Amino acid sequence: MTRRICVATGSRADYGPLRPLLARLREEPEADLRLLVSGGHLVAEQGLTIEAIRRDGHPVDAVVTNVLAGDSPHAMAKSFGVAAAGYADALLGLAPDLLVVLGDRYEALAVAAVAALSRIPVAHIAGGQVTRGAVDDSVRHAITKLANLHFTSTEEFRCRIVQLGEPADRVHLVGSLGLDEVLSRPRPRRAEVLGELGLPDGKPLILVTYHSVTADPADSAAGLAGLTAALDRFPQATIAFTASNVDSGGAEVNRRLREFVERNTDRSALFPSLGQQAYLDLVMSCDLVLGNSSSALIEAPAVQTPTVNIGRRQEGRPRAASVIDCGVDADEIVDAVRQALSPEHERVTATATSPYGDGKAAERIVHHLLREPLDGLLHKEFVDGGVRC
Template identity: 25%
Template structure:
């Protein structure tokens, strides 16, 4: 029998949210489970680890001197490779499509350590949309031994790439597990950790009374520049023309995002500005609570699409392509792009057609039942007998 030492590699906020359920499942079964924090977004990562009651065993320091992807990838490959030499895991788990996930999978392959890929098989079938995520996840697909696909479509995508079916496991999406844990095991933390009653959002409850709350997020690399200008202009137009909406936009810390959003939305008339909340990125407890109160989500974020589906909350996807067609097919999401006229018209359609909004609320969540992590645990547990 092989003694298992499973190393989870993660560092971005979405990775932590989606890997936390797996971490706790493995720990609960007394499987030696270690966590390598890959060093990005430290200001957002620390609160996430705290919320999920996780303490990384190892952390990378990335002395970045450039925002170029080749610079980041080189740092990650070097430092993760050295960490694997020290830790000597028997399995490495990575999530999704970040550059850190791709470099961790490559570093593990170089040392002949088997890789498990969580949320495997998502594809937009567009090389540069999203960029670099589409090629990152394709590369991980060539390196992984276990492909933990969240949906039937994701499994189908992998099979089209000649991944052996025996290596593909349709388990569901661990985001559903994370939302379930937020309602059960970590419910008290959600209630205590919310920012909705103070600070920038202290007047939200009063402004939202008898109004419909719209949550907006936009940060993807492919939406920087003109697309983001258009999204922000759409929000401005809606606030000026629709008196019964309130908009909360947690603005990404990237200066290219922050400066654009604030520039477009400055100088609103007071009667419109009071219904707009531009905040710093929210804590996970606050985001979960806000999603439960929202009427509609406009986003380019994959994770927020999935969280919204868990709460039967309609989503308008601010992208030209998607790797999550299941949400659109279920009726819970609409792919609308970033053109101002389209965004405004689609939001107004729901505002003035309650049956259309109700139909989206009634869509079945296509991402699973909230027990994906347990299935991943069981599959990996079989490996110790290999």
């Protein structure tokens, strides 16, 4: 008997890791996959990435348009409300046996809440994490309490979910989906990657992803100013920027990055969305990943690319030895970049390992999605008593 599984994706941030899971579900005769697309996928400034989903061969079964004009907290809150109304209609039509969500964005919280109210079991991927520099923590933990089944990247995260009162037998350590694709890809030729993107082969090649720090706007602005000032001090570098997410403050980040590119058209470019394959090719080809994105902590160390992580946004996530943390001041960023590009750190990076798994998360998740008994899954009990893992 097939099981109808709906996977929801609201941005390139969750779709990239979800790709190997979607591919495996498509291959499973016992899985009847339904794909629900919303959020940044439908925004032109984010690359209209719904088309990339279709190019990957995934039919889109339902679409929810919810992103309103503006990136203020008020606009984000209203977008959440619009999303919830749209998800209610979409899930009614899709009628899944199980809903799968990944991460900590407001779209994931909205669809998880609607599913819970609609008595649809929720499977949550990548819970139990801590990112003290963003409002994501409260969103992520809220999804955990709405969810009935949990898939975590590390044992530490698994323990945290159990400590939140979730039954231990419903919390599964699977590793990070983000490693599945990057560890299975052949290493590309750098010249071909740069040629396809229209970038010169300067030294060093720096991949930059900087997102707004939603929990601390002042730190976010300072980090952005420090970042662009620091990059001015590496005039020989080729710099590939990926645009910020649809978050509070994201539009200002993209505006400042565009200004930098306009001043440095001969050596830099801003990409609204590279797509997962081109992005991973750049991660494997570049000399440094710079910014404050989770991929710099998860995927980059797994392929022996050094990382400089700026500011507080990723506070609380485990780090590989190849990751260098720095503050938001330009001088600190410059020093960290120089250290990351040094022969000494190159040797450290060459032996670094990612703390996020072995690249086999998708097969483990599919196993549980298809084998977990649905009877009783909606029933949730808070496991009290100071559980120790």
